[in-house]
Amino acid sequence: MTTTPAAATAVEDLAGDGTIEIARQRHTDAKKAERKLGLMLVAPAVVLMLAVTAYPILYAVWLSLNKADLRAPDDNKFIFLSNYVTVLSSPIWWTAFGVTMFLTVVGAVFELVLGMLLAIVMHRTIVGRGLVRTSALVPYAIVTVVAAFSWRFAWTADLGWLSPTGSAPLTEFWPSIWIIVLAEVWKTVPFMALLLMAGLALVPEDLLKAASMDGANAWKRFWMVTVPLIKPAILVALLFRTLDAFRVFDNIFILTSGANHTSSVSMVAYSNLIRGLNLGIGSAMSVLIFITTGIIAFLFIKLFGAAAPGSSAEGRR
Amino acid sequence: MRPETTNRKLMWWGVNLVVLLYAFVPVVWIVSLSLKNDATLNDGNYLPVAPTGQSYKAIFSNTDFLRALVNSIGICIISTTIAIVFGTMAAYAIARLDFPGKRAIVAMALLISMFPQIALVTPLFKIETAFGLFATWPGLIIPYIAFALPLAIYTLSAFFREIPWDLEKAAKMDGATPYQAFRRVITPLAMPGVFTTAILVFISCWNDFLFALSLTSTKAARTVPAAMSYFTGATTFQKPTGPIAAAAVVITIPIVIFVLIFQRRIVAGLTSGAVKG
Numbered sequence: 001m002t003t004t005p006a007a008a009t010a011v012e013d014l015a016g017d018g019t020i021e022i023a024r025q026r027h028t029d030a031k032k033a034e035r036k037l038g039l040m041l042v043a044p045a046v047v048l049m050l051a052v053t054a055y056p057i058l059y060a061v062w063l064s065l066n067k068a069d070l071r072a073p074d075d076n077k078f079i080f081l082s083n084y085v086t087v088l089s090s091p092i093w094w095t096a097f098g099v100t101m102f103l104t105v106v107g108a109v110f111e112l113v114l115g116m117l118l119a120i121v122m123h124r125t126i127v128g129r130g131l132v133r134t135s136a137l138v139p140y141a142i143v144t145v146v147a148a149f150s151w152r153f154a155w156t157a158d159l160g161w162l163s164p165t166g167s168a169p170l171t172e173f174w175p176s177i178w179i180i181v182l183a184e185v186w187k188t189v190p191f192m193a194l195l196l197m198a199g200l201a202l203v204p205e206d207l208l209k210a211a212s213m214d215g216a217n218a219w220k221r222f223w224m225v226t227v228p229l230i231k232p233a234i235l236v237a238l239l240f241r242t243l244d245a246f247r248v249f250d251n252i253f254i255l256t257s258g259a260n261h262t263s264s265v266s267m268v269a270y271s272n273l274i275r276g277l278n279l280g281i282g283s284a285m286s287v288l289i290f291i292t293t294g295i296i297a298f299l300f301i302k303l304f305g306a307a308a309p310g311s312s313a314e315g316r317r
Numbered sequence: 318m319r320p321e322t323t324n325r326k327l328m329w330w331g332v333n334l335v336v337l338l339y340a341f342v343p344v345v346w347i348v349s350l351s352l353k354n355d356a357t358l359n360d361g362n363y364l365p366v367a368p369t370g371q372s373y374k375a376i377f378s379n380t381d382f383l384r385a386l387v388n389s390i391g392i393c394i395i396s397t398t399i400a401i402v403f404g405t406m407a408a409y410a411i412a413r414l415d416f417p418g419k420r421a422i423v424a425m426a427l428l429i430s431m432f433p434q435i436a437l438v439t440p441l442f443k444i445e446t447a448f449g450l451f452a453t454w455p456g457l458i459i460p461y462i463a464f465a466l467p468l469a470i471y472t473l474s475a476f477f478r479e480i481p482w483d484l485e486k487a488a489k490m491d492g493a494t495p496y497q498a499f500r501r502v503i504t505p506l507a508m509p510g511v512f513t514t515a516i517l518v519f520i521s522c523w524n525d526f527l528f529a530l531s532l533t534s535t536k537a538a539r540t541v542p543a544a545m546s547y548f549t550g551a552t553t554f555q556k557p558t559g560p561i562a563a564a565a566v567v568i569t570i571p572i573v574i575f576v577l578i579f580q581r582r583i584v585a586g587l588t589s590g591a592v593k594g
Contacts, residue, residue, distance in 0.1 A: 031415070038416030045407040045466050046422060049429050052463030056440035063440060121336055127329045134580040135340040140587075141576040142344065143524050145542040146565040150347040153558060161346065161363040186343065191587070198588035243431045250526040254546065266435040270531060273439050282439035290436040297431055 057290060063283035070277035083284035092268060093285070100264040103180060104245040110185045111241055112234070115192030122193060123200045140190040148254035151183045170255060176262045183251045188244070192237050199233025200226070239300045243293055265289055344569070351562035358558060372559035373567075382564055384536050385544035389568065392454055392540060393522040396461035401515050403462070404469025411470065412477035426467035434464065438531045445532060452533045457540070460528050465518040472517060472586050476510025513586035516575055523572060541568045 067079045087093050122133050139147065154160040157168045169175035203226050211221045227234070249266040256262045258271065269285040272278060350358070352368035360366065376382045411419060441460065442451065450456035480503065488498040529543035536544070545564050548557040576583060 034414050035416040038410040038414035038419070041406040041410035041414070042416075042422055045403040045470065046425070048403065048459070049425065049463050049466055052441075052460050053429055053432055053437065056437045056444060059444065060436065060440040063443065118336065121332055125329045125333060127326050128333050130580065132333050132336050133584060134577055135337050137576045137580060137583060138340040138344060138573060141520055141572045142569055143526075143542055143565075143572070145526050145545060146347065146569050147343060149545070149561055149565055150343040153350055153562070154343070154346055158359050159361065159558065161361060163361070186339075190340075194584060194587050240431070243433075247433050247435060249435060250542075253526070253530075266433070266527070269435050270438060270527070273442060273531065279439055279443055286436035286439050289433045293431065293433045293436075 057286070060283040060286045060290075063279050064287050066280050068279040068283070070279060079280075083280045084288070086281060087284045087288065092263075093265070095261050096263045096265045096268040099177070099262060100246060100248065100266075102177070103184065103248055103264065104242055107181055107184045107188075107245045107248075108238060108242050110181065111188055111192045112238060114185065114189045115196055115237070118189055118193035119196035119200055122197050136190045136193060138190075139187050140194075142187070144187060144250040145254055147187055148183055148251045151179060151186075151251075152255050155179055171260065173260045173262065176256045176260060180248075180251055180255055180262065183255060184245065184248060187251075188241060192241060195237040195240075196230065196233055199230030202233075203229050235300070239297065242296055242300070246289075246293060246296065265292075344573075347562050347565050347569075350558065351566045353559065355559070372563035376560045376563045376567070379560070381536050381544060382541070382548075382560075385539055385541045386567070388454070388536075388538055389523065389540040389542075392457050392461065392538070393519055395454070396458045396465060396522045397515055397519045399458070400462045400465035400469050400518050401511060404466055404473055404514065404518075405511060407466070408470050408473030408477055412474040413482065423470075426470050429464065430467035430471075432464075434460075434527055438527065441528075442531060452535050452538050454538050456532050457528055457538055460532070461522045461525065465521060468521060469514050469518055472514045473510060476514070476586075477507065479510075480506045509582065510586075513579070513582040516579060516583060517586050520572060520575075523568070 064083050065078060065080055067075060067077050067082070069075065118136060122129070122136060125132055152170065154162040155169050157163050157165075163169065169179060207225055207229075208221055211225050216224060247266055248264045249270065252258060252262060252264050252267050253270075258264075258267045263271070265285065266289070269282055269289065272282045272285065276282070346363060349363060349365050351372050352365045352370070353360075354367070354369045354371050357366050407422070410416065411423065437460070445451040445456050450459070482503075484502050484506070485498045488502045489495065493501065524542070525540070526542045529540040530546070533539045533543060539547075541564060545561055548561050548564070
């Protein structure tokens with residue numbers, strides 16, 4: 001692209017008449033038209049995305065600096081950072097924050113290990129490959145709420161096939177947390193595995209064979225050849241899963257409704273809106289969650305240097 | 318390829334079986350619950366002893382559920398259609414045209430796909446109430462489109478980069494009009510990508526719970542996942558377990574069938590934008 005004007009000038013010098021001038025004019029006109037068309041084509045998508053995300057988040061910043069309680073609508077006033085003080089000094093918020101972090105980190109570890117195993121199975125299996133790949137998509141495709149109900153009923157006393165007699169795991173803190181981890185991991189391992197499998201497909205067979213000739217066993221080949229080569233795929237998958245896990249809501253809502261301190265930050269923000277009707281506090285939570293997400297993404301990109309915006313992506317809910 | 322021994326094949330069938338169990342155990346359980354009747358519901362058996370269609374009869378005569386089903390189908394189809402139209406336009410521009418701000422748009426789409434939706438619930442609730450969009454179809458459709466667009470743009474532009482666009486030029490040289498070249502040459506090449514993206518976008522709308530729960534308050538726009546969490550038994554003494562299970566199966570079946578038929582395409586679509594963009 002950048003060489004085109006220089007080339008045009010060189011030709012002009014040789015010919016020395018008006019035709020090149022016209023050609024160049026046409027060329028810039030075409031460039032202009034292309035720009036205009038490009039902007040027109042992206043406009044609807046960009047406007048819509050900004051209207052639904054950027055505008056509300058700015059509005060949330062403004063609301064979070066105000067006393068905006070729906071139960072006292074006439075009492076709206078600017079109170080600067082008071083809402084943040086209220087949220088950040090509340091044990092409910094910090095418990096939820098701890099729960100969310102725990103679910104995110106533990107979930108990501110399980111998902112990475114199991115996702116890698118599943119990816120290897122899907123990549124390497126010599127029988128029934130289509131069958132395995134198709135069934136692995138089932139947890140991905142199922143509505144989260146449906147899967148959550150399945151786990152809840154399975155662990156409900158006197159109803160479920162998994163529930164131990166004489167105890168109700170979903171009424172205690174740690175059993176609830178582990179069931180939430182189970183539900184999250186079950187649902188998202190296939191997505192992780194697909195991303196990792198796409199990475200595995202890029203590892204040259206010859207390289208593995210050469211390593212094998214040099215005496216590397218399967219374990220060594222995996223760590224010394226495969227892992228370094230698919231590192232970008234691993235990082236992208238981890239980044240997306242971490243940010244997704246931080247938003248955990250559906251599973252907790254259905255499994256425990258946040259009982260026994262099992263609320264995530266999303267659950268707390270939701271209950272505040274529905275039960276508390278306090279938009280100021282809710283917006284402060286929104287802004288805090290938004291900032292935390294930003295920090296996680298920033299740390300990932302800084303620490304690992306991969307997954308820069310534009311190099312790769314996959315949105316998912 | 319070296320000859321595979323029977324032992325290795327058996328070993329892989331064993332591994333495959335573990336994957337099948339992993340994927341299907343929770344699914345079969347919810348189907349099994351939906352087929353139990355009141356007497357056997359609490360027997361704790363994994364499979365129903367005497368399957369009945371009682372719960373299905375109950376939900377299909379429940380107007381709230383039917384309304385939610387209509388809402389789910391309508392809202393997801395409209396959102397998917399609009400997201401695909403806007404997404405195709407944007408993805409074509411990103412894959413094919415040179416214009417300023419392209420990188421910024423790609424980065425923005427990436428940021429939005431990582432966006433914590435809960436952060437929008439409180440402000441959107443307020444904004445939608447002010448515009449009269451709260452608890453209406455457009456009130457859900459607009460956020461669904463906005464969050465489907467990054468997925469659509471990424472997946473589609475990855476597909477569009479693979480299309481041999483020179484064929485269009487070749488068709489024009491052979492005397493085709495620009496419209497004919499687009500309609501006869503490019504459209505058939507682009508359709509599989511568009512179709513795959515539509516399935517992925519539809520699944521993500523169908524799956525949504527948070528917006529459906531917090532941006533609706535009546536059955537006018539409540540979708541099935543949200544409606545399920547409000548299910549109550551026919552009488553105060555009856556637990557809604559059976560009907561919830563039946564509703565769960567009803568909204569799961571179409572998606573599972575989609576996935577079974579289009580497995581190959583969905584895998585391609587999910588991974589296309591992810592590894593080398």
